Amino acid sequence: MGARTMFSKFKSSSAPNALESNPIWHYFEVGKQSATAGPEQVWRILDAYRKSDGKEVSIFLFEKRSAEKLHKPKRKETVTEILRGGVRQLERFRHPKILQVMHTVEECSETLAFASEPVLASLANVLAFQEAAAIANAQSSTTTQQNVQARPMYTKEYDMLDIELKYGLLQITEALSFLHYSGHVLHRNVCPSSILITKKGTWKLAGLDFIERVNEIDGLEPVTCHPWTSRLPKMAQPNLDYIAPEVQQDSICSILSDMFSLGMVICAVFNQGRSLIQSNHSCSAYLKQIEGLEEHVNNILPRVPVPLQEAVVRLLHKDRRQRPTAQLLSLIKYFSDPSVHALQFLDVINMKDPTQKTHFYKNTLKEVLPYIPRKLWYQHIWPYLQLESKSQEVLAAVLQPMLYIIQNSTVEEYESIILPTFRAVFSTPKSIQATVILLENLHLILEKTPRDDIRSEVLPMLYASFESTTTQVQAAALVAVSNVTEYLDDMAIRRMVLPKLKGVFEKNSGDVRIMSNVLSCIECILERLDKQQIIDEVLPLLWEVKLQEPEIAIRVVNIYRLMLNDKKYGLSVNLMATRVMPSLLPQTVNPALNLEQFTILLEVLQEMLNHIDRNQRNKLKLDNLSLPSPERHRQLRHQYSSDNMHAPPFNIPNLRIEQRKTSSAEDMARKNSIGSMSMTASAENMARKNSMAGMLGSWWFGSSSSTNDGNFLRVANAFPNRRLSDNTLMTPKIRIAPSCASSPGGTPGGGLPIRRHSSTGPQERRGSNINLSPPTGGGMPITSSSVPYLLSSSMNSIRGTRRPSVSSTSSQQGSGLLHQFGSGMYQLFSGRS
Numbered sequence: 001m002g003a004r005t006m007f008s009k010f011k012s013s014s015a016p017n018a019l020e021s022n023p024i025w026h027y028f029e030v031g032k033q034s035a036t037a038g039p040e041q042v043w044r045i046l047d048a049y050r051k052s053d054g055k056e057v058s059i060f061l062f063e064k065r066s067a068e069k070l071h072k073p074k075r076k077e078t079v080t081e082i083l084r085g086g087v088r089q090l091e092r093f094r095h096p097k098i099l100q101v102m103h104t105v106e107e108c109s110e111t112l113a114f115a116s117e118p119v120l121a122s123l124a125n126v127l128a129f130q131e132a133a134a135i136a137n138a139q140s141s142t143t144t145q146q147n148v149q150a151r152p153m154y155t156k157e158y159d160m161l162d163i164e165l166k167y168g169l170l171q172i173t174e175a176l177s178f179l180h181y182s183g184h185v186l187h188r189n190v191c192p193s194s195i196l197i198t199k200k201g202t203w204k205l206a207g208l209d210f211i212e213r214v215n216e217i218d219g220l221e222p223v224t225c226h227p228w229t230s231r232l233p234k235m236a237q238p239n240l241d242y243i244a245p246e247v248q249q250d251s252i253c254s255i256l257s258d259m260f261s262l263g264m265v266i267c268a269v270f271n272q273g274r275s276l277i278q279s280n281h282s283c284s285a286y287l288k289q290i291e292g293l294e295e296h297v298n299n300i301l302p303r304v305p306v307p308l309q310e311a312v313v314r315l316l317h318k319d320r321r322q323r324p325t326a327q328l329l330s331l332i333k334y335f336s337d338p339s340v341h342a343l344q345f346l347d348v349i350n351m352k353d354p355t356q357k358t359h360f361y362k363n364t365l366k367e368v369l370p371y372i373p374r375k376l377w378y379q380h381i382w383p384y385l386q387l388e389s390k391s392q393e394v395l396a397a398v399l400q401p402m403l404y405i406i407q408n409s410t411v412e413e414y415e416s417i418i419l420p421t422f423r424a425v426f427s428t429p430k431s432i433q434a435t436v437i438l439l440e441n442l443h444l445i446l447e448k449t450p451r452d453d454i455r456s457e458v459l460p461m462l463y464a465s466f467e468s469t470t471t472q473v474q475a476a477a478l479v480a481v482s483n484v485t486e487y488l489d490d491m492a493i494r495r496m497v498l499p500k501l502k503g504v505f506e507k508n509s510g511d512v513r514i515m516s517n518v519l520s521c522i523e524c525i526l527e528r529l530d531k532q533q534i535i536d537e538v539l540p541l542l543w544e545v546k547l548q549e550p551e552i553a554i555r556v557v558n559i560y561r562l563m564l565n566d567k568k569y570g571l572s573v574n575l576m577a578t579r580v581m582p583s584l585l586p587q588t589v590n591p592a593l594n595l596e597q598f599t600i601l602l603e604v605l606q607e608m609l610n611h612i613d614r615n616q617r618n619k620l621k622l623d624n625l626s627l628p629s630p631e632r633h634r635q636l637r638h639q640y641s642s643d644n645m646h647a648p649p650f651n652i653p654n655l656r657i658e659q660r661k662t663s664s665a666e667d668m669a670r671k672n673s674i675g676s677m678s679m680t681a682s683a684e685n686m687a688r689k690n691s692m693a694g695m696l697g698s699w700w701f702g703s704s705s706s707t708n709d710g711n712f713l714r715v716a717n718a719f720p721n722r723r724l725s726d727n728t729l730m731t732p733k734i735r736i737a738p739s740c741a742s743s744p745g746g747t748p749g750g751g752l753p754i755r756r757h758s759s760t761g762p763q764e765r766r767g768s769n770i771n772l773s774p775p776t777g778g779g780m781p782i783t784s785s786s787v788p789y790l791l792s793s794s795m796n797s798i799r800g801t802r803r804p805s806v807s808s809t810s811s812q813q814g815s816g817l818l819h820q821f822g823s824g825m826y827q828l829f830s831g832r833s
Helices: 003-011 017-021 064-070 073-092 123-138 142-149 162-181 245-250 255-269 283-291 293-303 306-315 338-347 354-371 374-388 392-408 411-427 432-440 442-446 451-466 471-487 490-507 512-528 531-544 550-564 573-589 595-622 665-679 683-701 708-718 724-728 784-801 816-832
Strands: 028-037 043-050 056-063 101-107 111-116 119-122 195-198 203-205 655-657 661-664 764-767 770-772
Touching (some): 017 056, 056 073, 064 073, 162 203, 162 255, 162 338, 255 293, 283 293, 374 411, 411 451, 432 451, 442 451, 442 471, 451 471, 471 490, 490 531, 512 531, 512 550, 550 573, 550 595
Antiparallel strands (some): 043 056
């Protein structure tokens, strides 16, 4: 956010008129009040920005007229002097856990003011809100309402997480440790109004208005101090509710007195904002309640975390010697938390050298980030990362926790909190390592970055990386392109990315890693390129790749496989045969390939051969050329089937096929046997018929073979739609109409083989009732040309299935097929003779 924007933000809200007369007004752009702090909440805290550089600060403003109710001018001046001295003590004791003064105290006749680091609220404001909420929920009594009215009117809604409480208490403990052992002073007013919560979420100790020197040799040695008295203004004294009993009773204090006050703060935090002592500025009330303090502690102890309970009991012990020091308290198990230690290290990160910073960002912080609440990511951690990202020395290390936060943030959080400050990272100079990390994780950033920012901020950095003279940066840029292809438009890929890829390829043709990344990029952007660009630029690049390395060879093969799937890529059969396959075939004997890689290579080569085969065959067929197919030499089982033999259809005149009826094998055999018995009536007729059948069969089929196989083939030729299994049926059942005088040229018909259904077993046969009768109205006679087929096929079938039978019923169904056929043949030849 620019300074002008920040200034305009505050111009709409009028700053306090009293501040306009203070010299600090000239240095800061002051906004509205956000909190209160100090004794009796005398400091008003306002949001502000420094005019010189736009840095955010908080202005602490004390209006002297607020002390006019003291009536006595001398006391009014006393309050001002105490507050002025407190600010100067803050400037003197510089420590990460103590509020940092950004601009020294400025004074005029009406106000006293100074600037500090940005403050969200005082702990008193937060606890006041919690206390008010608890009272509202409990439907409090009138007495409680009166006590609440004495509390600060300014409240701040702020939900503190457990880790915030733990870390905040540890920060105050360390601040006291610094004052006690390095500053040799005790605070004397450790209370919620002296603890400030910054906008980063850290707790800072302030309110050094009443500090007291202690023995530098032994801080545990008590020193004299003034107890709280009603004779002095409340603004000029510590908070009575948090004072140690030895101070009020014995007028002595030590560093352990501050530890008692800290114990009271801890109890207030876990007691819904209420202090265990509610004295209401009464010394007698304080002394009365201090006697029952132990009971109060035991009552609220269940609300305190278990690892902290023992420490709380000891901190609030009346005997100061039983209280732990700040150094000892910071070592208890409650504060032994890796997340807390990481946050603690961040507070002193400016004191560390680059090596320590790098180790912390790369290891410690990255490991604990998943356990730190997201609220603290943006409130506490991100501001530190933003500042550290401006240093090239540690930018590479800082990017790792930054990228983790980006990856796990929502789009809204990224756009509102992260992106405004992260934009500078794209344009600022970076080390090689930082550039590589940023490029390799660029896809995580683009997932949440708006399109306009991608084009204006991110892509220029990506394109510039291709021009780097460092191999590491170029390789990272190639990885980035592979990861962010979906965020690039087609025009950018064709005009920017592909030329950059070719340039990197030409400069690093011998670098295996670069080549692998280039090929990976080509594979990712291939479908976004047009056909002509692939033919003119991509394919020539692939032909120049050295394929000795298995990784490179397989990447090239995968690109070719992708091209084979669609004609839009322009990989023609001519290119396959003349350029692609000649470059790939030598790799089939590359000893560096493993079995899986060899299989992939061979599959692609075979697929190319199939493309060439299909294309050439189609082309040659169109040219009326015959090209023997290697498939024709393969003797496959199905090719022996008679189903694949085709012959012209054979039509039998006057043939009527009735519905087939199923008959058993026994009936079929009896019928055949009866027909055979009728044939033996005359040996002369039988010989004549056999001779004639052979002559006609030879005349019709051009062969004298009478085997069953021959019959099967003849039937298949005559009936091309029959299955192979149909030709294995035995004796056919054919019924031939007797010849009559009205049918000129009519003769007894011959027999046809009956088809066997594929579902019947070897003992089950189905017959067909076939009538070969001349048309009643006069039709084509059955001439002798139709007889040879009937005779030959029937006779062969009969001979193969002849069995004796004693069934008299079957013999009465006519003299059978051969009897009828024999009678007809006898009449035929008798007429000729």
